[in-house]
Amino acid sequence: MSEQYKAAGVDIAEGGRAVALMRDAVRATFTPNVLADVGSFGGLFALRDLPREPVLVASTDGVGTKVKLAAQRGQWRGIGHDIVNHCVNDIVVQGARPLFFLDYIASSKLIAEQVAEVVIGVAEACQAAGCALLGGETAEMPGVYAEGAFDLAGTVVGVVGQGSLLPRPDQMEAGDRLFGLPSSGPHTNGYSLIRKLLDEHHGTDEWADACLEPHRSYLKEIDMLDGADVPIKGLAHITGGGFTDNIPRILPDSLDAALEPWPLSPLFATLCRWSGMAWAEAAHVFNLGIGMVIVVDRAAGDALQAALPEARPIGTLVDHDDSPPRVRWSQP
Amino acid sequence: MSEQYKAAGVDIAEGGRAVALMRDAVRATFTPNVLADVGSFGGLFALRDLPREPVLVASTDGVGTKVKLAAQRGQWRGIGHDIVNHCVNDIVVQGARPLFFLDYIASSKLIAEQVAEVVIGVAEACQAAGCALLGGETAEMPGVYAEGAFDLAGTVVGVVGQGSLLPRPDQMEAGDRLFGLPSSGPHTNGYSLIRKLLDEHHGTDEWADACLEPHRSYLKEIDMLDGADVPIKGLAHITGGGFTDNIPRILPDSLDAALEPWPLSPLFATLCRWSGMAWAEAAHVFNLGIGMVIVVDRAAGDALQAALPEARPIGTLVDHDDSPPRVRWSQP
Numbered sequence: 220m221s222e223q224y225k226a227a228g229v230d231i232a233e234g235g236r237a238v239a240l241m242r243d244a245v246r247a248t249f250t251p252n253v254l255a256d257v258g259s260f261g262g263l264f265a266l267r268d269l270p271r272e273p274v275l276v277a278s279t280d281g282v283g284t285k286v287k288l289a290a291q292r293g294q295w296r297g298i299g300h301d302i303v304n305h306c307v308n309d310i311v312v313q314g315a316r317p318l319f320f321l322d323y324i325a326s327s328k329l330i331a332e333q334v335a336e337v338v339i340g341v342a343e344a345c346q347a348a349g350c351a352l353l354g355g356e357t358a359e360m361p362g363v364y365a366e367g368a369f370d371l372a373g374t375v376v377g378v379v380g381q382g383s384l385l386p387r388p389d390q391m392e393a394g395d396r397l398f399g400l401p402s403s404g405p406h407t408n409g410y411s412l413i414r415k416l417l418d419e420h421h422g423t424d425e426w427a428d429a430c431l432e433p434h435r436s437y438l439k440e441i442d443m444l445d446g447a448d449v450p451i452k453g454l455a456h457i458t459g460g461g462f463t464d465n466i467p468r469i470l471p472d473s474l475d476a477a478l479e480p481w482p483l484s485p486l487f488a489t490l491c492r493w494s495g496m497a498w499a500e501a502a503h504v505f506n507l508g509i510g511m512v513i514v515v516d517r518a519a520g521d522a523l524q525a526a527l528p529e530a531r532p533i534g535t536l537v538d539h540d541d542s543p544p545r546v547r548w549s550q551p
Numbered sequence: 552m553s554e555q556y557k558a559a560g561v562d563i564a565e566g567g568r569a570v571a572l573m574r575d576a577v578r579a580t581f582t583p584n585v586l587a588d589v590g591s592f593g594g595l596f597a598l599r600d601l602p603r604e605p606v607l608v609a610s611t612d613g614v615g616t617k618v619k620l621a622a623q624r625g626q627w628r629g630i631g632h633d634i635v636n637h638c639v640n641d642i643v644v645q646g647a648r649p650l651f652f653l654d655y656i657a658s659s660k661l662i663a664e665q666v667a668e669v670v671i672g673v674a675e676a677c678q679a680a681g682c683a684l685l686g687g688e689t690a691e692m693p694g695v696y697a698e699g700a701f702d703l704a705g706t707v708v709g710v711v712g713q714g715s716l717l718p719r720p721d722q723m724e725a726g727d728r729l730f731g732l733p734s735s736g737p738h739t740n741g742y743s744l745i746r747k748l749l750d751e752h753h754g755t756d757e758w759a760d761a762c763l764e765p766h767r768s769y770l771k772e773i774d775m776l777d778g779a780d781v782p783i784k785g786l787a788h789i790t791g792g793g794f795t796d797n798i799p800r801i802l803p804d805s806l807d808a809a810l811e812p813w814p815l816s817p818l819f820a821t822l823c824r825w826s827g828m829a830w831a832e833a834a835h836v837f838n839l840g841i842g843m844v845i846v847v848d849r850a851a852g853d854a855l856q857a858a859l860p861e862a863r864p865i866g867t868l869v870d871h872d873d874s875p876p877r878v879r880w881s882q883p
Contacts, residue, residue: 231792254606254713260788260800261610261642265713266601274586278593279653279706281690310593321611323655323704327697356704358613361743363702365659368695372655372688374611374706381586381597411693456592460563468592 233329234357240335244342248352252318262353264319270380276315278306279374283459284410285431286370288417292427295333298371299340300433305407305458306375307348308434308511311441312454312469314385315377317350325358326369337371340433348438350375386453386469386514393538395452396520397466397476398530400440402510404432404486408459409504416493429486437511440527444513447526453514463503466512467545470536478534479549484508499548509533565661566689572667576674580684584650594685596651602712608647610638611706615791616742617763618702620749624759627665630703631672632765637739637790638707639680640766640843643773644786644801646717647709649682657690658701669703672765680770682707718785718801718846725870727784728852729798729808730862732772734842736764736818740791741836748825761818769843772859776845779858785846795835798844799877802868810866811881816840831880841865 254263266273282301289298299322307317322341324334334357345352364370405413413430416422437456444451453469466476480498483491487508491501501507514536515523524530539545586595598605614633621630631654639649654673656666666689677684696702737745745762748754769788776783785801798808812830815823819840823833833839846868847855856862871877 254716260644261608261647261707261709263645263716264607264609266598266605266607266710269598273598275596275598275651275708276593277596277651277653277685277706277708279655279686280688281655281657281692283690284692284695287692287694312592313595315593319607319609321609321706323611323613325613325702325704353609354611356612358615360613360616360619360702362619362746363616363697363700365695365697370657370692370695370702372657372704374609374653374655375593376607376609376708377593378598384595411691414694 230329230359233331236331237329237334237357240331241338241342244339245352248342248345248350250349250351253351253353262319262321264351264353269378270383272381274379274381274384275376276310276313276379277374277376278309279372280306280309281370281372282407284414285407287368288410288414288427289431290367290369292431294431295336296340297431297433299337300344301407302371302373303341303344303348304434304436306373307350308437308456310375310377311438312385312456313379314383315379317348317375317377319351319353319376320345321353321374322355323372324369325360325364327361327364327366329357329359344436348436385451388453388469388471390452391471391474391514391536393474393536394517395514395536396517396532397478397534397536398513398515398523399509399533400437400511400527401529402506402508403435405430405505406434406458406510408506412494412504413490416490420493435510443526444523447522449515449519449522449526451513451515455512457506457510457512461503461505462546463544469514470545473539474536475539475545475547476534477537477547477549481508481531481533502548562661562691565663568663569661569666569689572663573670573674576671577684580674580677580682582681582683585683585685594651594653596683596685601710602715604713606711606713606716607708608642608645608711609706609708610641611704612638612641613702613704614739616746617739619700620742620746620759621763622699622701624763626763627668628672629763629765631669632676633739634703634705635673635676635680636766636768638705639682640769640788642707642709643770644717644788645711646715647711649680649707649709651683651685651708652677653685653706654687655704656701657692657696659693659696659698661689661691673705676768680768717783720785720801720803722784723803723806723846723868725806725868726849727846727868728849728864729810729866730845730847730855731841731865732769732843732859732862734838734840735767737762737837738766738790738842740838744826744836745822748822752825767842775858776855779854781847781851781854781858783845783847787844789838789842789844793835793837794878795876801846802877805871806868807871807877807879808866809869809879809881813840813863813865834880
């Protein structure tokens with residue numbers, strides 16, 4: 220059987236080898252809520268210690284063509300951190316904390332060591348987030364994926380009490396302050412453009428590796444603000460569509476954001492120069508060095524900066540102007 | 552901006568067009584538990600009317616290279632049914648009922664109508680299962696996917712009271728009866744082999760279309776058994792690895808399964824003839840016309856057949872024999 224089946228492109232033994240390589244890392248993520256998998260068709264997570272009026276918050280995402288750059292550079296583990304932190308940030312901005320994660324990896328040809336490296340990266344990031352890696356799927360799909368290419372998607376499920384949901388657009392008002400938390404690089408956005416630029420400008424391996432720095436998680440920082448009793452009105456995760464598309468998602472119709480540019484890191488300065496994009500244009504694609512935007516009351520700004528010294532003040536909320544854009548920059 | 556970004560292969564406008572085409576179908580799946588998406592970075596699902604000692608059951612899966620056949624035949628909607636029903640069956644066998652689903656679609660080039668067809672299929676199957684389509688991601692990944700190819704993955708989250716978890720291996724005993732529920736075709740397994748066979752034997756479009764029949768959901772049938780108070784000891788979803796790998800997942804170490812072959816449908820008879828595989832070999836790859844196996848007490852067999860006339864008795868549990876395999880067929 221296995222010979223016949225292998226001939227059609229699916230190597231079951233290699234899949235088993237990948238599972239053996241990743242098993243310990245996955246088990247290390249199991250929180251006490253994970254029940255021994257009796258039948259293992261699905262992962263089991265006991266709901267205990269729920270907040271009042273519990274709401275599950277779920278998000279599925281991929282890491283875009285960053286996987287292509289990772290495959291070219293043979294750097295698999297960081298991509299695992301990317302998918303987890305991207306997804307976790309997406310539910311943290313709703314006020315939730317992660318419970319569990321599931322991953323999906325597919326490639327033209329399954330190579331056990333590569334798949335295990337990706338999943339070990341996923342498991343490491345899950346463990347850091349206190350999130351169980353509850354399940355996953357590895358697929359070998361000859362003819363669907365380009366040779367040597369792979370894709371990675373993930374789903375996170377978290378929980379929040381209905382009273383703690385974010386954002387709170389009804390509490391926002393003109394004069395509220397916006398702060399930015401540093402990103403570790405382009406995170407997981409703009410990679411089709413980045414790869415094109417690296418190509419056209421003969422970017423060195425060092426540049427490519429800098430672009431592969433894993434997506435940062437902001438879970439700890441938001442926990443610190445909660446611990447310091449800094450009331451958050453809204454959080455915007457700066458992902459695809461940059462500041463232009465992500466900040467308006469959390470604003471009431473009556474308010475816009477007025478932001479001031481900041482000094483760019485060498486990496487983003489180079490990407491902007493190579494692409495020829497002006498600031499406002501680049502801010503529609505890249506995070507430009509700021510991966511999470513926090514909206515707080517004017518009175519809470521000092522407390523926020525005391526709790527998170529790395530937070531940079533980047534602007535304020537202003538009354539809505541009928542002429543677009545809703546995110547305005549103080550200089551082009 | 553969009554021109555620069557589009558040049559790198561990602562067409563944001565086409566993504567927006569896909570979302571517009573699928574919006575109504577997605578909204579139709581929203582159960583009362585789905586909260587209006589305030590910020591929409593993640594989907595929100597209010598946990599209400601939970602069973603005692605609630606356990607979340609989650610599963611992520613893909614549909615394998617069936618997507619390749621679907622793309623060749625331009626039949627997109629059925630693939631959406633495939634992923635949902637595959638995932639739902641995987642948690643039904645643990646005793647759970649689905650709460651919500653999230654999908655991930657990626658391709659080399661995003662074509663709005665194709666993506667919308669897939670997602671409308673996902674939404675139709677979700678609605679039939681009483682399951683909210685809470686979120687999803689569509690990615691265009693030039694260079695990662697083969698030209699014209701796409702992939703589809705999904706994650707389902709369901710709930711069950713801890714006391715209702717399946718399987719119950721401690722209750723199983725020699726003499727328990729196994730019944731099979733008909734499949735609608737190969738479901739989502741064995742497609743690398745199926746495509747190779749269709750190719751080698753010049754399979755007609757009619758054969759290809761028969762192979763694309765969507766994966767059947769068994770949710771309604773299992774609900775009917777519950778409604779008729781037929782106590783279920785275990786359910787095995789016959790997916791990758793066929794009967795050989797999936798039945799042992801629910802058995803205690805002390806028991807094996809002794810099964811009797813059944814008459815094959817023309818489709819499976821042809822696939823077996825083309826592949827040259829004997830029954831036991833084919834039963835390690837294909838579902839051979841039975842997609843769900845139910846284990847009940849000997850005394851409950853008649854009640855099961857009264858509730859589900861299409862159920863076929865396929866064998867019994869027997870004392871474990873030290874020599875493999877654990878699933879034995881009465882004839883080769």
